[in-house]
Amino acid sequence: MPCTTRWWATKDTADDPTVRRLEELAAEIVGKEASVFCVSGTLANLLGVMCHTIHGDEIICEDESHIFWYESAGLALLPAVQPFLMTGDRFRALDPEHVKAALKPLSSGPSRRLLCLENTHNRAGGTVMPVETMKRLYDVAHAGGLKVHLDGARVFNAAHALGVPVTDITRHCDSLMFCLSKGLSAPMGSMLCGSKEFIDQARKFRKAVGGGLRQSGVVAAAGIVALETMVSxxxxxxxxxxxxxxxxxxxxxxxxxxxxxxxxxxxxxxxxxxxxxxxxxxxxxxxxxxxxxxxxxxxxxxxxxxxxxxxxxxxxxxxxxxxxxxx
Ligand SMILES: Cc1ncc(COP(=O)(O)O)c(C=O)c1O
Structure with a gap:
């Protein structure tokens, strides 16, 4: 049965004070209301898509994107959404005008509910999407009734390369995930960030897929060190x-x-x-x-x-x- 309703409340396990500190710090740094600690970037992306969509929706993503290539068809498995692939430019940034054209409703087409962006872009070789492009994509998506999720596994690398505060990038998405591992050097973990309501929902989905974390303060502590000392x-x-x-x-x-x-x-x-x-x-x-x-x-x-x-x-x-x- 397609899941068309929001799920039930579950008791959350984020009672650990170190995890809470990490979640508050991450949200503050990227300028969102809240965040949730996830074991991996793949899980954080998956939860992000689950929160923004219902079964049978279509999500727009770039045809070389990580979420399409490397996440074990999670999009099909849990959110049960269909990727609508669009080809980016030489550095894999989508053209806002092309996205706008793709938003015209088809009489028997699926609902396009989400635009997924990736900055930096992994398969393109860590290329950076300019802030202006992100802004235009965000505006186009919102005008067409779509939310924007950013796969920002390496969003702090993007911010350095562009010479801007990370919030100049993250203000042009409704939700984002970034990795504490990779360049930020923590042993594990990724943060999913967004509005409080969105993160409350993500926490429930995280629990449902077995990603709830109990004694996670010890790894969250490394995440705090990563955010405080590795970004610069x-x-x-x-x-x-x-x-x-x-x-x-x-x-x-x-x-x-x-x-x-x-x-x-x-x-x-x-x-x-x-x-x-x-x-x-x-x-x-x-x-x-x-x-x-x-x-x-x-x-x-x-x-x-x-x-x-x-x-x-x-x-x-x-x-x-x-x-x-x-x-
Ligand atoms: C752009 C991008 N998104 C998501 C991920 C997934 O992160 P994880 O390996 O923590 O699941 C990666 C990993 O390389 C990535 O490069």
């Missing part, structure tokens, strides 16, 4: 990513668009090396350099607090070595 150091990761990207651009066989390296992700193509991405990843791993592949030819490397510029230079030497050995 993110530009270091961006510099390390630049060192890596510029070095990669000089290696024969590697094709990298330096303009796409805007934050802490470095994405590039290895078809010119004669290796496919899986082989390249395996060979680098054997020499201690960890990276992943996006496609059969595209690689993704990420910088974080435990990767120094010296580490990046060493990684470059190993990349050269691996490519030379494979020729």
């Amino acid at each position: 150091r993110l530009p270091e990761d961006h510099k390390t990513a630049q060192v890596l990207a510029e070095g990669l651009a000089e290696i024969p066989g590697i094709d990298i668009d330096l303009e796409s390296v805007q934050t802490n992700i470095v994405a590039y193509d290895v078809s010119g090396t004669g290796m496919d991405a899986a082989t390249y990843v395996k060979k680098l791993a054997a020499k201690g350099v960890k990276c992943t592949s996006h496609t059969q030819t595209r690689i993704r490397m990420v910088t974080h607090k435990d990767v120094t510029q010296a580490d990046a230079k060493q990684a470059l030497m190993i990349v050269r070595q691996v490519i030379e050995e494979s020729r």
